Amino acid sequence: MRKGLVAALSIALLVVWSAVSFAAGPAPIKVSYISKPITADNSEIWKSAKAQPVELLSASQSNHLGKGAIPAEDAKKLQSNARYIFDLTGEVPAMSIKAVHNGKTIAIQLTWADKSENVENAIDSFRDSVALMFPVTAMAFNPSPLMGSKGEPVNIWQWRADWQAEKEKRRGLDKRQPQQDGIHVGMSDEIMKTEYPGKPSPDATMIEYVSEGYGTITKLKDQPVKAAGHYKDGKWTVVFVRDINRASGSDAELLPGKKTFVNVAVWNGQNSDVNGSKAISVVWIPLHIDAAK
Amino acid sequence: MTDVFNWQIKRNMKYTFESPKPEKQFAAVFDINKCIGCQTCSITCKTTWTTGRGQEYMFWNNVESKPYGGYPLYWDFKLLEKLGGGKWNADVYDGKTIFEKAAEENQNVEGFLPELDDWAYPNMGEDEIYGGEVTRGMHINSLPHPIWFYYLPRMCNHCSHPACVANCPRHAVYKRPEDGIVLVDQSRCQGYRQCVAGCPYKKPMYNSTTFRSEKCVACYPKVEQGHQTQCMEHCIGKIRMQGWISPPDSPKADNPIDYLVHVKKLALPLYPQFGTQPNIYYIPPIHVPTPYLKQMFGPGVDHAIKVYREEVPKDPVLKGLLVLFGSAPEIITKFEVKNEVAMGYDAKGTLAAQTPIKEPEVIRASFDKARDVYRLDTP
Numbered sequence: 076m077r078k079g080l081v082a083a084l085s086i087a088l089l090v091v092w093s094a095v096s097f098a099a100g101p102a103p104i105k106v107s108y109i110s111k112p113i114t115a116d117n118s119e120i121w122k123s124a125k126a127q128p129v130e131l132l133s134a135s136q137s138n139h140l141g142k143g144a145i146p147a148e149d150a151k152k153l154q155s156n157a158r159y160i161f162d163l164t165g166e167v168p169a170m171s172i173k174a175v176h177n178g179k180t181i182a183i184q185l186t187w188a189d190k191s192e193n194v195e196n197a198i199d200s201f202r203d204s205v206a207l208m209f210p211v212t213a214m215a216f217n218p219s220p221l222m223g224s225k226g227e228p229v230n231i232w233q234w235r236a237d238w239q240a241e242k243e244k245r246r247g248l249d250k251r252q253p254q255q256d257g258i259h260v261g262m263s264d265e266i267m268k269t270e271y272p273g274k275p276s277p278d279a280t281m282i283e284y285v286s287e288g289y290g291t292i293t294k295l296k297d298q299p300v301k302a303a304g305h306y307k308d309g310k311w312t313v314v315f316v317r318d319i320n321r322a323s324g325s326d327a328e329l330l331p332g333k334k335t336f337v338n339v340a341v342w343n344g345q346n347s348d349v350n351g352s353k354a355i356s357v358v359w360i361p362l363h364i365d366a367a368k
Numbered sequence: 369m370t371d372v373f374n375w376q377i378k379r380n381m382k383y384t385f386e387s388p389k390p391e392k393q394f395a396a397v398f399d400i401n402k403c404i405g406c407q408t409c410s411i412t413c414k415t416t417w418t419t420g421r422g423q424e425y426m427f428w429n430n431v432e433s434k435p436y437g438g439y440p441l442y443w444d445f446k447l448l449e450k451l452g453g454g455k456w457n458a459d460v461y462d463g464k465t466i467f468e469k470a471a472e473e474n475q476n477v478e479g480f481l482p483e484l485d486d487w488a489y490p491n492m493g494e495d496e497i498y499g500g501e502v503t504r505g506m507h508i509n510s511l512p513h514p515i516w517f518y519y520l521p522r523m524c525n526h527c528s529h530p531a532c533v534a535n536c537p538r539h540a541v542y543k544r545p546e547d548g549i550v551l552v553d554q555s556r557c558q559g560y561r562q563c564v565a566g567c568p569y570k571k572p573m574y575n576s577t578t579f580r581s582e583k584c585v586a587c588y589p590k591v592e593q594g595h596q597t598q599c600m601e602h603c604i605g606k607i608r609m610q611g612w613i614s615p616p617d618s619p620k621a622d623n624p625i626d627y628l629v630h631v632k633k634l635a636l637p638l639y640p641q642f643g644t645q646p647n648i649y650y651i652p653p654i655h656v657p658t659p660y661l662k663q664m665f666g667p668g669v670d671h672a673i674k675v676y677r678e679e680v681p682k683d684p685v686l687k688g689l690l691v692l693f694g695s696a697p698e699i700i701t702k703f704e705v706k707n708e709v710a711m712g713y714d715a716k717g718t719l720a721a722q723t724p725i726k727e728p729e730v731i732r733a734s735f736d737k738a739r740d741v742y743r744l745d746t747p
Contacts, residue, residue: 196559198483263420264423267554267578271554289537290538291538292558
């Protein structure tokens with residue numbers, strides 16, 4: 076839990092809201108058309124794409140709306156039941172984004188500075204993570220940029236560093252909890268994991284959600300998006316890849332030649348970031364997708 | 369935030385939700401004076417519920433030695449320090465609950481997330497005494513004892529104002545309307561660990577293989593059939609009595625829990641000042657000095673100890689109820705004591721347990737003429 080943010084709360088919200096309402100807003104992100112085959116591990120595709128900066132703001136959670144919390148009218152303006160406190164002085168990573176498509180597949184690459192690689196999400200540790208959020212319906216400016224709104228869903232793609240590490244057979248907790256070896260494993264293990272599998276698939280590195288407001292994120296049955304991340308020289312680079320054609324009505328519309336919006340969130344495991352404690356772009360960033368050639 | 373009445377601190381307090389009262393409220397009384405720290409409760413729970421991967425460190429039920437032990441380490445002292453003590457004005461709590469303290473910082477619940485190592489030593493401080501050294505030839509012949517420790521068996525308190533429910537941003541933790549049992553919905557849990565941080569008793573625990581938090585489920589499949597939970601049923605020392613607690617203004621004298629908690633005020637909540645209105649009640653250990661006990665069980669300690677020492681030996685009803693502890697696998701919802709025999713009835717009104725307050729006693733002659741042998745009779 077972060078302290079000392081409360082004072083900044085109302086002011087920060089008003090500043091943010093003013094920025095949304097009256098300023099031009101963030102510069103659009105261009106999704107360039109390329110004619111190369113697109114896969115998550117093909118670095119060739121990024122050579123021609125332009126890196127564009129993403130401005131982030133530090134956020135943490137507040138209590139439920141009420142006395143002393145986010146002023147109700149501000150929350151209403153943001154069309155959200157979210158309970159965030161924004162901290163204008165909070166440290167956020169420098170982030171850049173690149174995006175390409177070839178008419179069939181779209182790829183988005185996020186690069187951000189992070190001094191520590193946090194690949195464990197266990198009892199007292201938190202993972203590094205990054206997420207993209209789109210309105211499900213392209214050009215819909217109505218869903219709240221804070222997790223969507225009722226009847227106006229958003230589609231969220233969240234990559235997780237701990238799942239990436241597990242896929243690469245690096246599970247840090249096993250070293251910290253050596254007494255796991257040789258113990259009896261009972262029936263509850265199989266029951267729990269059959270009923271409630273931890274990941275969408277054993278090799279998953281990301282999870283796809285649909286959300287209609289704070290506290291409503293729901294895992295999608297189909298998980299068509301793939302992601303891969305790697306950490307090098309104090310930087311995370313994560314690539315998301317999806318077919319242009321969406322798998323279901325809960326996946327975001329990403330249409331060549333059309334515009335939509337995107338929002339970015341980053342969690343720093345070193346700061347125990349989880350849930351609403353994260354760095355977010357707050358307002359919708361226009362996403363301009365080149366026409367296919 | 370809404371105003372709720374918390375009878376354990378005798379005042380209104382702020383709570384996150386205006387949740388309706390459950391039809392029934394799961395509750396139990398533990399007589400600490402009888403706990404021998406055998407850990408049978410911990411093991412019966414462990415083998416029933418937490419033998420999976422990711423659950424290695426979990427003890428939904430544990431027994432720790434007080435004052436030094438704790439699972440996780442110092443779970444209670446850390447929170448007491450955060451709350452900054454907290455005074456009682458007679459039986460009204462004047463300090464801040466975990467909800468009131470958190471509200472100062474626009475948070476739901478004051479709490480903390482224990483570290484991995486804090487969970488790793490569930491028997492740390494076991495049997496460690498407070499009050500100095502035991503010297504050769506020493507006798508302790510007064511109450512309370514100058515040198516002491518005691519066992520504190522703990523499980524989820526299935527609180528009336530649960531902090532885990534209040535702190536979950538997804539409403540994944542909920543209190544069942546039919547019996548007040550608090551559960552984590554595994555299909556909604558996102559593993560944020562807000563319930564772990566929020567619960568003052570540290571009973572929700574995070575599973576790092578399912579990426580979700582879990583907690584004591586009060587053996588609800590058994591409770592639904594009218595049976596006591598595993599930890600209650602298998603208690604060797606027969607220190608536990610499970611049942612349903614009524615609101616303090618409408619206690620039923622033939623309900624074992626009501627009688628012990630509301631009528632006789634012999635059993636007390638664990639850290640009532642936290643404000644969650646916990647539903648596991650403890651008969652405080654009579655050999656322990658009261659300042660420490662008051663910090664743990666609130667201002668009712670003096671009265672409870674007086675009742676245990678002075679009233680119980682004279683009161684056949686109370687004495688009878690105490691011998692009913694651990695006498696049946698069923699949940700005893702009603703009891704009566706007639707002619708020095710205590711009887712417990714299940715929810716259908718069927719006799720589930722019948723126990724004499726004093727076991728029949730036969731004294732045999734030390735010489736058995738028929739077999740021409742002497743016997744050493746032991747009582």
